[in-house]
Amino acid sequence: MIVSACGGEEGGPWSGAEDTASKALAETSAGLAQPSPAFIPQPxxxxxxxxxxxxxxxxxxxxxxxxxxxxxxxxxxLDGPLVFYWHGTGSQPTEATTGIGTTQIEAIKAQGGIVAAPTRDPAAGTFPWFYVSSTSRDDDFRVADEVLACAIQKIGINVSHIHSMGMSAGGLNTTQMSYRRSGYIASVATYSGGRTSTIPTQDSSNKFAAMIFHGGPSDQVVINFQTASQNYYNDLKSKSQFAMLCNHGKGHTIPTDARAAVWQFLQAHPFGTVPSPYAGGLPNTMPSYCQR
Known part of the structure; x- marks a missing residue:
């Protein structure tokens, strides 16, 4: 799963408080913060x-x-969560069954939720996602916008629970999405992802939370993912956002032992969750190698 990364300019269609978005917001579970309708895309x-x-x-x-x-x-x-999954180089969308886990996918489905794993556009180049391949095309996130908008239109989702996950190139793309779609992203988890450049932030008022995994000094394929993950963690902490840094020590791999904890983390961090319920200390269900 080879990767590279670069930033780019923001793009994509957005609209104001249209009927579909307003209906979705009104039907979201009471008591949860919600994205501004201005950031909820229309089909x-x-x-x-x-x-x-x-x-x-x-x-x-x-x-x-x-x-x-x-x-x-x-x-x-049921209006359930929407979880995006971005696969690594040389992989495919079904990687989500490993990255999220079949047990967790079944739990998401039981809540009325959706897991959405886009395929790559070959035009992206060597790596599967445009921003990871050092281009400025916003196509991948315009696809994500369309999935979100159509899910709201066709079946309804809980807009307070829109999350992203990914491994390697997909982890770097999740990092990109966390900033570039911070208008609606609630929280994310990255496996061997991270931040390698400055990324524009769509909505700086949304202090989304992140669970950031790397595999230690041997987690290197083209770039050093330990360093990239540390950079992502440091940037979020500098902006008073909650982040966990988790060194599983197994190199460039998905830490399958942590999948239940990741799903617990995402559920505990819906949109606008500040302060984090983990701010005072991590639950004992979190991996022992994680720090806040």
Missing amino acids: TGPCPEFQDGTLTFRPAGIPARAVRIWMSDAART
Whole structure:
């Protein structure tokens, strides 16, 4: 899973408090902070009918993109979370079953939630995602916007629980998404991802939380992921955002022992959760190698 990274300029279609977004916000669980309607995207193309499997999304102005969706019929009656998963170089969307875990995916589905793992556009180049391949194209996040907008339109989601995860190139892309879509991202988890350059922030008022994993000194493929992860952690802490840094010590791998803890972390950090419930100390269910 080889990776590189670079920043770029913000882009993508946005609208104000349109009917669909307002309805979704109104139906979100009471008591939770919510993204501003200005940051909730509207569909820009025809939305597919949501079902478990691979669906095609057609955002205006960019090529159509296949996205692997995991969901159940519970999504038609419950407004659950939406978790994006970005795979590593040489991998594919089904990596989500390893990165998130099948048990956790089933838990998300039972809550009426959706896991969405986009396929790559070959035009991205050597690496699967445009910003990771040192381009300034916002296509991948415009696809994510379309998935979110269509999910709201077709079945409804809990907009306080929009999260992102990824490994390697996908971890770097999750880092990019956390800043570039901070208008709606609640919290994220990165496996061997991190920050290698300055990334523009969409909504600096949203202090999203992050659980940041790396594999120690041997976590190196093109770049040093221990350093990149430390840089991400340091930047968030400098902005008074809650972050956990977790050195699992196993090199460039997904720490499968931590998947239950990651899902617990995301659930504990919906949009606008400040201070973090972990600010006073990490739960004993968190990996022993994590620090805050």
